[in-house]
Amino acid sequence: MSATGDGISEGPLEDWFRGRIDSLEPPLDYEQIHGGLSNMTFLVTDQSGARWVLRRPPLGKRLGSAHDMGREVKVVSSLADTPVPVPPVVGYCGDDEVNGAPFYVMEFVEGPVLRTADQAELFPAPEQRYRLGTGLVDTLAAIHSVDPDAVGLGDLGRREGYVPRQLKRWNGQWEKSKTRELETVEELHGRLTAAIPDQRETTIVHGDYRLDNVIYSPAGEVAAVVDWELCTLGDPMADLGLLMVYWVEAGDEVVPLFNPATVAPGFPGRAELAAHYAEVSGRDISDLDYFVALGYWKLAIIVEGVLDRFQKGQYGKAAETGGRDFARTVETLARAGLDATDRIQSS
Numbered sequence: 001m002s003a004t005g006d007g008i009s010e011g012p013l014e015d016w017f018r019g020r021i022d023s024l025e026p027p028l029d030y031e032q033i034h035g036g037l038s039n040m041t042f043l044v045t046d047q048s049g050a051r052w053v054l055r056r057p058p059l060g061k062r063l064g065s066a067h068d069m070g071r072e073v074k075v076v077s078s079l080a081d082t083p084v085p086v087p088p089v090v091g092y093c094g095d096d097e098v099n100g101a102p103f104y105v106m107e108f109v110e111g112p113v114l115r116t117a118d119q120a121e122l123f124p125a126p127e128q129r130y131r132l133g134t135g136l137v138d139t140l141a142a143i144h145s146v147d148p149d150a151v152g153l154g155d156l157g158r159r160e161g162y163v164p165r166q167l168k169r170w171n172g173q174w175e176k177s178k179t180r181e182l183e184t185v186e187e188l189h190g191r192l193t194a195a196i197p198d199q200r201e202t203t204i205v206h207g208d209y210r211l212d213n214v215i216y217s218p219a220g221e222v223a224a225v226v227d228w229e230l231c232t233l234g235d236p237m238a239d240l241g242l243l244m245v246y247w248v249e250a251g252d253e254v255v256p257l258f259n260p261a262t263v264a265p266g267f268p269g270r271a272e273l274a275a276h277y278a279e280v281s282g283r284d285i286s287d288l289d290y291f292v293a294l295g296y297w298k299l300a301i302i303v304e305g306v307l308d309r310f311q312k313g314q315y316g317k318a319a320e321t322g323g324r325d326f327a328r329t330v331e332t333l334a335r336a337g338l339d340a341t342d343r344i345q346s347s
Helices: 010-018 069-078 126-145 162-177 183-194 237-246 270-281 288-311 316-321 326-346
Strands: 029-032 040-045 051-056 089-093 103-107 203-205 214-216 222-225 232-234
Touching: 051 069, 069 089, 069 103, 126 203, 126 214, 126 222, 126 237, 126 270, 162 183, 162 232, 162 237, 162 288, 183 288, 183 326, 237 270, 237 288, 288 326
Parallel strands: none
Antiparallel strands: 029 040, 040 051, 051 103, 089 103, 203 232, 214 222
16 A cells, blocks of 8 residues: 555545546545544545545544444435535445545535634624524534434434433443543542433534534535544434534633634623524524533544544644643633533532
């Protein structure tokens, strides 16, 4: 395998693309998209300017189903004819010999991904930004309205006991990837285990729903939801809780993402988003604080896993530009989760 390193094997990949795209004009150019820090995402461009997106696991050893490309592509393909906007899938390859790990390729969806406050300037009017937030929630409600059986996703996961399974799974991830002992993470796990709410219903759960996991159209509509690697069946409140974790307001001390777009003036606040979700979905959101705490705990474990992989060089050259204090971020997220459980106990 004539690999170039950093997750791309040019020759075998070009052959794979040739077999699926008649109009391909090689050679292909590859550019890693530095957004998510779990699976690796590459922009692929041919000599005509046509573009695609390739997704593959990080370099090195992978933890169980955490980077299951086959599962992710099944979800995206199954949602293609639903009200949930997703990128069209070009193809999936489960043969490690082609690119060192399974991967799949999607058509490129034109539009901005809003990760930073600077990128929010693409939509300068306050009313535009407000609609970005409410539209994000509308799309979340659309995800939760899809009948899993009707789209072939009824076997994506067990339907009952979502929270206990999440606690078991993510605690296992913590044990496998932790770089040191952290009492705050352990205490938060204990509190969450002791306060599990009843599961009222089962829906498709994205698992990592946030502003920078959608692509917007130039008009500010959600053009595509991406990064489905954690998708399963479970309690829809888990998605809303995690969205609240990521949705930073100006003046917040806990900032999961650095300089996030949501601090820019005009975006709705967390309380407004939660109320809008309750209105458009018709769901009871009284357990939201629990799922906010669960979101902080899961995110702390995800960031710890990223820290572990950075230390092991599993992001290739991208690791050289990391420069973030992931260790401190894990501790900050765990403390925020403990604060959320305090709200549960006092309510």
